[in-house]
Amino acid sequence: QHPFWFYTVISATNYLKTNVPPLEKILVLPLDPLYLFLSERDSAARQLVFFEHINITEEQEKRTITEMENGNGNWVILSNRSISQEPGLGIFGKTYCPILAKYIFENFTMVAEFGDWVNPPGWAWNHGVRILRRKL
Numbered sequence: 001q002h003p004f005w006f007y008t009v010i011s012a013t014n015y016l017k018t019n020v021p022p023l024e025k026i027l028v029l030p031l032d033p034l035y036l037f038l039s040e041r042d043s044a045a046r047q048l049v050f051f052e053h054i055n056i057t058e059e060q061e062k063r064t065i066t067e068m069e070n071g072n073g074n075w076v077i078l079s080n081r082s083i084s085q086e087p088g089l090g091i092f093g094k095t096y097c098p099i100l101a102k103y104i105f106e107n108f109t110m111v112a113e114f115g116d117w118v119n120p121p122g123w124a125w126n127h128g129v130r131i132l133r134r135k136l
Contacts (some may be wrong), residue, residue, distance in 0.1 A: 008115030033034025052090025108132035
């Protein structure tokens with residue numbers, strides 16, 4: 001990995017460990033459980049993979065929202081792979097998970113941003129994350 005990838009991951013993890021209370025849970029999208037492990041926080045939902053090729057159903061989206069509502073899911077980590085032009089990955093809210101995206105964008109606000117949100121995202125390069133918190 002490029003040093004900037006490490007810088008992004010370390011910066012975001014430090015933010016989470018400093019600002020997210022230990023008992024609050026985090027939803028990571030589209031596939032970023034690394035942040036759950038590094039921040040020592042639990043997932044706000046059972047579903048851990050959110051890509052277009054996964055074909056998440058409306059029922060799964062609603063279940064994820066219910067899990068967040070009932071399980072102290074007050075945080076979201078959204079990586080730049082959520083807006084990928086790579087075949088099968090898709091664009092969150094447009095090509096997959098429109099219900100979940102609407103819920104997140106209406107009920108959460110961005111509180112921090114780390115990494116690259118300009119260049120096309122890759123698996124281990126041009127990594128960027130946005131941290132969102134439930135609106136008070």
